[in-house]
Amino acid sequence: MPFPIEEKLVIGVASSALFKLDEADEIFRREGLASYRKYQYEHEKDLLEPGIAFPFIRRFLELNKLFPEVEPVEVVLLSHNDPDTGMRVFNSIGHYQLDICRAAFTTGNSPFRYIPAYNVALFLSANENDVCEALSKGFPAGMVLDSKLNDDPDDNELRIAFDFDGVLADDSAEAVYKNSGINNFYISETEKAEEPHPPGPLADLFTKLGRIRTLEDEKSKKDPSYRRFLKTAIVTARSAPAHRRVATTLRKWDITVDETFFLGGMNKGRILSQLRPHIFFDDQKAPHLEMAKYYTPSVHIPFGVSGGKKEN
Numbered sequence: 001m002p003f004p005i006e007e008k009l010v011i012g013v014a015s016s017a018l019f020k021l022d023e024a025d026e027i028f029r030r031e032g033l034a035s036y037r038k039y040q041y042e043h044e045k046d047l048l049e050p051g052i053a054f055p056f057i058r059r060f061l062e063l064n065k066l067f068p069e070v071e072p073v074e075v076v077l078l079s080h081n082d083p084d085t086g087m088r089v090f091n092s093i094g095h096y097q098l099d100i101c102r103a104a105f106t107t108g109n110s111p112f113r114y115i116p117a118y119n120v121a122l123f124l125s126a127n128e129n130d131v132c133e134a135l136s137k138g139f140p141a142g143m144v145l146d147s148k149l150n151d152d153p154d155d156n157e158l159r160i161a162f163d164f165d166g167v168l169a170d171d172s173a174e175a176v177y178k179n180s181g182i183n184n185f186y187i188s189e190t191e192k193a194e195e196p197h198p199p200g201p202l203a204d205l206f207t208k209l210g211r212i213r214t215l216e217d218e219k220s221k222k223d224p225s226y227r228r229f230l231k232t233a234i235v236t237a238r239s240a241p242a243h244r245r246v247a248t249t250l251r252k253w254d255i256t257v258d259e260t261f262f263l264g265g266m267n268k269g270r271i272l273s274q275l276r277p278h279i280f281f282d283d284q285k286a287p288h289l290e291m292a293k294y295y296t297p298s299v300h301i302p303f304g305v306s307g308g309k310k311e312n
Helices: 024-030 034-041 054-066 087-095 128-136 172-180 181-192 201-220 242-252 269-275 285-292
Strands: 007-011 073-079 102-105 120-125 141-144 157-160 230-238 259-262 279-282 298-300
Touching: 007 054, 007 201, 024 034, 054 073, 054 157, 054 201, 073 087, 073 120, 120 128, 120 201, 128 141, 157 269, 172 181, 172 269, 181 242, 201 230, 201 242, 230 269, 242 259, 279 285, 285 298
Parallel strands: 007 073, 007 120, 073 102, 120 141, 157 230, 157 279, 230 259, 279 298
Antiparallel strands: 141 298
16 A cells, blocks of 8 residues: 555655754855765765754654554655765664655755655755745745754653744735734734634644644543643734734634734744744744744744745
8 A cells, every 4th residue: 555645744854954964065065066975975974963953853753653553744855965965864864763764865956846745744944945946836845044952852842833924824914014014904904803814834734733733632532641742832923903813713724722922023032932942933034033043943934025035
């Protein structure tokens, strides 16, 4: 029987997001492909250090151990390397005991076009061009930023935090704010309070995480001592009265979130420093991700009026 990839929540991760590849990437930029290949051959058995997405990916894969009867998640390596130069990455994957066995090696070509084939709900990469091009094609993608790792081995949860507009929802409300100002934004959102937002780039991921929550609900009913592993949070610059449309959207999507923070323009770092998510997604580098990077592994979603590459 073929592997049922369409039934899984799949994360596609580039080696640049999973591990630190700064030295190898610098050799590629400075000396070219031949020197890069030589360097990777010579260092094939040298272990790579964990990168920005590592804490998230490591914990994400734990979900299969919690639900071995269905193994609900999958991680696929999507790499610019060829299989030969990619051996160092797979050696490191094996050392850290990450259950990743599927990969696309595209030998210099962008791997994002294989997102649909692998049923990927999120593609993580440090390559800005790959991420922006993927989003332009309607694929879910995020660029990992240089930020603080959060991988305490005694921490037995997976906490994922999202901005709302331009990440979970589309950028239509942000466009009103950008083009017409804060007052018209509040007027518009109040008028549309009972109208759910159109989905944004990570809405599918968010919905599928909701299915994991359902599995945990069922496990809690059978075992009252079970401690929930997955925790989700929304950290948004919105405030009342614009909060009502967020609630309407979540109700329409039939998703429960563990924690939601309406900050009204406050520094998001104040919340993230306490929440300590293992990954945080936002569409705005400035100011939100510039503040977040000191407290959490951070991912930029360069989407729409606020997050587009044109602002970088």
